[in-house]
Every structure is written in structure tokens, then in C-alpha cells.
Amino acid sequence: MTLWILIGVLAVTTALIKAAGPVLVGGRALPERATKVIALLPPVLLAALVVTSTFTEGQRLHLDASTAGVAVAGVLIWLRKPLLLSVLTAVAVTAALRALS
Amino acid sequence: MSDSFRRGLRAGVPFSLVAFLLAMSFGVLAIQAGFSPVQAIVMSAVVHAGSAQFAATAIVAGGGGLVPGVLAGTLMNARFLAMGIAVAPSLPDGPVVRALQGQTVVDPSWALANRGDGSFDRHLLMGATVPQYVGWLSGTVVGAFAGDVVGETDRFGLDAIFPTFFLALLAAELREPRSRAVALAGAVIALALVPFTPPGIPVLVAGVAALVGLTR
Numbered sequence: 398m399t400l401w402i403l404i405g406v407l408a409v410t411t412a413l414i415k416a417a418g419p420v421l422v423g424g425r426a427l428p429e430r431a432t433k434v435i436a437l438l439p440p441v442l443l444a445a446l447v448v449t450s451t452f453t454e455g456q457r458l459h460l461d462a463s464t465a466g467v468a469v470a471g472v473l474i475w476l477r478k479p480l481l482l483s484v485l486t487a488v489a490v491t492a493a494l495r496a497l498s
Numbered sequence: 499m500s501d502s503f504r505r506g507l508r509a510g511v512p513f514s515l516v517a518f519l520l521a522m523s524f525g526v527l528a529i530q531a532g533f534s535p536v537q538a539i540v541m542s543a544v545v546h547a548g549s550a551q552f553a554a555t556a557i558v559a560g561g562g563g564l565v566p567g568v569l570a571g572t573l574m575n576a577r578f579l580a581m582g583i584a585v586a587p588s589l590p591d592g593p594v595v596r597a598l599q600g601q602t603v604v605d606p607s608w609a610l611a612n613r614g615d616g617s618f619d620r621h622l623l624m625g626a627t628v629p630q631y632v633g634w635l636s637g638t639v640v641g642a643f644a645g646d647v648v649g650e651t652d653r654f655g656l657d658a659i660f661p662t663f664f665l666a667l668l669a670a671e672l673r674e675p676r677s678r679a680v681a682l683a684g685a686v687i688a689l690a691l692v693p694f695t696p697p698g699i700p701v702l703v704a705g706v707a708a709l710v711g712l713t714r
Contacts, residue, residue: 418582432616441684445704491655
């Protein structure tokens with residue numbers, strides 16, 4: 398039962414968070430300065446997601462095999478290799494390092 | 499069907515394959531955390547937010563309880579507040595339609611739909627989310643029913659998928675020096691906050707780095 402409540406509440410909060418911006422700010426043009434800020438949000442938020450998902454575990458900073466896997470994939474991404482290849486390489490390197498340790 | 503919706507569908511396909519893999523590992527974890535297969539699948543169907551689902555499930559698995567689980571999941575979604583505000587000016591319809599269109603914001607679609615000038619292609623956004631939703635749901639189904647057989651997922655290195663996924667999205671955003679500088683600032687802010695705030699908050703707060711846009 399607890400799990401159903403968790404699922405239901407999380408579905409509602411997710412929908413509300415996703416609706417908030419479009420409902421409150423949408424439907425009109427914003428001043429040019431605001432548009433310039435918005436244009437910079439993608440690199441900022443994605444960079445923050447990359448480092449927090451690579452270098453942290455909960456509230457701790459930490460490095461492990463997956464950090465190495467992501468680093469190798471980073472080289473492939475930089476060389477403009479396909480996404481799926483990069484992802485599978487990250488997975489393979491991480492799994493191989495864990496098998497060896 | 500508009501042209502950019504169709505382009506979105508196509509652009510979303512590679513991400514849907516990755517979403518499939520991620521969702522598979524979510525399905526396995528959810529079963530191990532005590533979810534029934536139906537619960538895991540329904541969660542993916544109605545929440546459709548990977549990082550939130552992982553965060554909430556991990557807390558439940560660790561015996562953390564309902565309220566911390568919901569909080570952790572919700573905080574992981576905090577970034578969608580910033581992403582929603584960013585797409586808002588590109589959604590011209592009424593508030594109800596805008597609220598529904600806002601539901602299609604997931605990280606890859608949002609990044610793909612970004613035109614780089616502060617505006618977003620809303621048809622491309624919605625198109626790109628369709629294959630990813632299919633991948634996310636079907637991956638969860640496979641993971642939820644294979645869960646008992648698989649065992650420890652970390653062994654397979656599946657936890658490397660998320661960061662790689664975001665790294666690929668980021669790479670496309672770094673063409674200009676200014677973007678690179680603010681990306682670096684955002685990364686530093688986020689990492690600096692990690693020890694002091696609950697997971698999810700550092701990414702939202704890192705968004706303040708974009709205020710540099712006010713300067714010119």
C-alpha cells in the first residue's frame with residue numbers, strides 16, 4: 398500500500414513541477430534579457446547533471462569504476478561517435494573494471 | 499503531423515534505446531526494493547522521470563520510508579522547474595494546453611528542442627518524447643519481470659548510463675565559449691553544494707549561473 402501511495406504522490410508532484418513553468422510564465426514573450434538567461438540554462442543544468450551523476454553518491458563526492466567508464470565514453474562523444482556506442486562502452490568499461498577488482 | 503514533430507520522433511530514437519536500458523535497470527532495482535512488477539511498470543507509466551524514480555526507490559529499498567522517498571524523488575525533479583520556465587515562452591496556447599505540453603519535458607527532448615537562442619521548438623520537444631516514453635515503459639516491463647534472475651545490477655555497469663547520457667546532451671551545448679564558461683560555473687556550483695543539500699537541489703541551484711546572461 399505504501400508503495401502505491403509513493404507512486405501516486407510522486408506522479409502528482411512530477412506533473413505539478415512540469416506544469417508550473419509553462420502555466421505561470423508561458424503564453425507571452427519575455428524581455429530580451431530573460432531570453433538570454435534562458436539560452437544559457439541548457440549548458441548549465443546539463444553540466445550540473447553530468448558532474449552530480451558522475452562524481453557523487455547521495456551527499457558524498459566519490460569516484461569508482463563508473464567514473465572511468467564515463468570518462469572513456471566522454472572521449473567517444475567528443476569524437477562524435479553514436480550515442481548508443483558511447484553508452485554501451487561506458488557500461489562495458491565499468492563492468493570490466495568491477496569484474497577485475 | 500508537423501515536420502518538426504516528425505524530426506523529433508526521429509531524434510528521440512537513439513535516446514529511447516538508452517532509456518530502454520536505463521528503465522530495465524530501474525525495473526530490476528524496483529523489484530529488489532520490494533515493488534511488484536505491476537507497481538514498477540505503473541510508476542514508469544505515470545511518473546516517467548528516471549532520476550526521481552531511482553532516488554525514491556533507493557530510499558524505499560534502504561528502509562527510508564514514504565515521506566523521505568517522495569521528497570527525494572520530488573527534489574530530483576526540481577530541475578524541471580527551471581526547464582519548464584525555459585520552454586514556457588515558446589508555448590503559445592492556453593494554460594491547460596501549456597500544462598499538458600509541459601508534461602513532455604524530459605532532459606533529452608528539452609535539450610534537442612533547444613534552438614540555442616532562448617527559444618524551443620515545441621513540436622520537436624513533444625515528438626522526441628514519444629519514442630523515449632515507449633522505451634522507458636518497455637524497458638521497465640523487461641526489467642520488472644527479469645528482476646529476480648539478474649541479481650546485483652552494479653556488476654553490469656548500468657550505473658554508468660545516466661552520466662553518459664547527460665554528457666552526450668551537454669556536448670551539443672558547448673559550441674560557444676560563453677556556454678562553456680557557464681557550464682563550468684554550473685558544474686562547480688553543483689559539486690560544491692552536494693555535501694550540504696539533499697540530492698537534486700544542487701542541479702536546480704546551479705541554474706543561477708545562467709544569470710550571467712543578464713550582463714550583456
